[in-house]
Amino acid sequence: NAGVMQNPRHLVRRRGQEARLRCSPVKGHSHVYWYRQLPEEGLKFMVYLQKENIIDESGMPKERFSAEFPKEGPSILRIQQVVRGDSAAYFCASSPLEVGGLFGYTFGSGTRLTVV
Amino acid sequence: TQLLEQSPQFLSIQEGENLTVYCNSSSVFSSLQWYRQEPGEGPVLLVTVVTGGEVKKLKRLTFQFGDARKDSSLHITAAQTGDTGLYLCALRLNSGGSNYKLTFGKGTLLTVNP
Numbered sequence: 001n002a003g004v005m006q007n008p009r010h011l012v013r014r015r016g017q018e019a020r021l022r023c024s025p026v027k028g029h030s031h032v033y034w035y036r037q038l039p040e041e042g043l044k045f046m047v048y049l050q051k052e053n054i055i056d057e058s059g060m061p062k063e064r065f066s067a068e069f070p071k072e073g074p075s076i077l078r079i080q081q082v083v084r085g086d087s088a089a090y091f092c093a094s095s096p097l098e099v100g101g102l103f104g105y106t107f108g109s110g111t112r113l114t115v116v
Numbered sequence: 117t118q119l120l121e122q123s124p125q126f127l128s129i130q131e132g133e134n135l136t137v138y139c140n141s142s143s144v145f146s147s148l149q150w151y152r153q154e155p156g157e158g159p160v161l162l163v164t165v166v167t168g169g170e171v172k173k174l175k176r177l178t179f180q181f182g183d184a185r186k187d188s189s190l191h192i193t194a195a196q197t198g199d200t201g202l203y204l205c206a207l208r209l210n211s212g213g214s215n216y217k218l219t220f221g222k223g224t225l226l227t228v229n230p
Contacts, residue, residue: 031216042221
């Protein structure tokens with residue numbers, strides 16, 4: 001399967017724990033985007049990364065959330081000290097270059113985070 | 117204020133019927149994409165439209181982009197149960213700098229009953 005791989009598919013955390021969401025982009029894609037989908041809301045942009053660089057994190061909460069895309073390995077979205085409001089589906093998407101015009105994203109199947 | 121409005125929010129029809137869903141924006145956008153999302157999965161790109169007045173067909177799906185580049189519609193002919201899903205439109209604003217950032221509508225949840 002050459003698609004975007006996200007794991008885990010489902011993640012349950014207690015309040016105050018850390019959540020780590022992993023995303024392996026399509027082979028050859030060097031641009032990764034994270035989106036969050038809350039119940040009753042649309043997909044919201046969180047962060048855009050290239051290898052070893054955060055390009056735009058304007059959609060990511062300033063506290064408790066961080067993202068990285070190291071030279072080797074998957075992109076990681078990390079949520080520290082999770083709260084119930086963090087419960088959502090988190091989607092990763094990748095593209096072969098900066099998306100514009102005709103190019104669209106390839107999305108993964110998402111990680112569904114439940115905070116109890 | 118929601119930048120993108122999709123209507124209807126929910127739609128339940130019988131197999132074989134035709135339907136149209138809409139996507140409207142208060143801003144002009146450079147391109148618009150339609151995605152379908154099935155339960156438990158990520159969105160899958162259906163089409164990208166970039167030219168005002170553009171019409172694209174994908175089998176039984178017809179996508180139209182308004183002349184003023186502020187609205188779009190998706191028409192499905194003879195719906196099948198496999199068309200069930202959440203249909204999302206997403207746009208890039210007509211401004212430079214961050215055109216990688218997609219703004220999504222809340223979607224139309226379509227259920228096609230056998």
